[in-house]
Amino acid sequence: MKLFLFLFVAIIYGQIFFPIAFSATPSKFLYKASKIPIIKVMVGKNLKDVEIIGTDITRKNYLKKTLSNFDGRKKVYYSCSKYLGKESYRSESILLASLKSKTGLLSFDNKKYSGNLIVSLGPKEQRCDLINELSLEEYISLLLPKEMNGAWPVEALKAQAVAARTYALYKMGQRKSAASEDALFDLENSEKDQVNGTFFDLTPNALAAAKQTEGEILKTDDSEDITPIFFHAKCGGKTILPGQVWGNEVPGYVGVECKNCEKHADPYWTSKIEKIRMIKFFRWLIKQELIPEVDLSSMDKEQFMLAPDRYKNNSFRIYLGDSVFVLSKTWPRRYFGRVIFPSNNYYIKYDTEEFLITGRGNGHGVGMCQLGALDMAQKGMDYKKILAKYFPHHKLVKLY
Ligand SMILES: [Zn+2]
Helix, strand or coil: CCCHHHHHHHCCCCHHHHHHCCCHHHHHHHHHCCCCCCEEEEEEEECEEEEEEEEEEEEEEECCCEEEEEEEEEEEEEEHHHHHHHHCCCCCCEEEEEECCCCCCEECCCCCEEEEEEEEECCCCCEEEEEEEEEHHHHHHHHHHHHHHCCCCCHHHHHHHHHHCCCEEEEHHCCCCCCCCCCCCCECCCCEECCCCCCCCCCHHHHHHHCCCCCEEEECCCCCCCCCCEECCCCCCCCCCCCHHHHCCCCCCCEEECCCCCCCCCCCEEEEEEEEHHHHHHHHHCCCCCCCCCHHHHHHHHCCCEECCCCHHHHHHEECCCCCEEECHHHHHHHCCCCCCEEEEEEEECCCCCEEEEEEEECCCCCHHHHHHHHHHHHCCHHHHHHHHHHHCCEEEEEE
């Protein structure tokens, strides 16, 4: 399957890919290395051991301060507990080794990575972390098939490329400004940050989208700093603000109406929460000091009332005994999780011992709605129009 995909990409992009497959360095071939930032992505965490395979590898060993060249195919293995020894006092991550191959590709865990792989030793555990160091533009092209869909129209992927590049540069800036020495990487390859693929995930549309937007990011009108750009799968009718979801304000965001995602994916979702679980949720809210201490026995005795709720409300109101609480709709999702609350766009009702939730959309609802972007691209709109819809107070800037 992997071979098939590779051949498919190679055939479609014959002119570009044949040199990659059969000669030297894909990264250098695809992108002019000098002006493009290098990003460090955490691709493996808490590993007991690390095995990296490649051809014509150069290895820099940070502990021994040596540089070694291995001709031909080589397997490099690290048993991470071995390095605890006298390093057991360490309080932060340290670099162990950096590997690169003349082919531009290294294999780890049956995946092929472009660029360099850096092995670091975690601070406390006898474990390693693995960091992939690659050109930001390669990172973006490998991310598009994972964070969106590599087969989607190029204009939708271009909007995603600009959004993801902005987020990545924001995280890179954060690491450089952080005093923390243990920040050996810029961001994680996980839902915590952004998910990127590896070499075989690349599609022609993803590659085209990254190249056609090279160096482009979104910036707010009135700030010199790069601020984070967020995106999600489907807003279900409206987008919301970062502050509503994570509590911290991010400049430039506005909530926008979106009908574009309406006809894509499931029209709505439903969930149920038993009253007893809702009481536990209230206990959590009190513990987190999100609401004042309140006697929850009124809820147990059915002496409470939920105000009529609608999609358009960003919070719901509940009367408990003598108290009334206005709760942000993002709190239940944070507590009950994404399976019960696929999105923050819903309305809630109470019916004999249980709460009934009907929702639309998928994801946190902040920033660009990906299915909305798909719809706009299918209707012939370009990525600038798509970005302007979801980020009307941001402007497109070409950094390099
Ligand atoms: Zn939408």
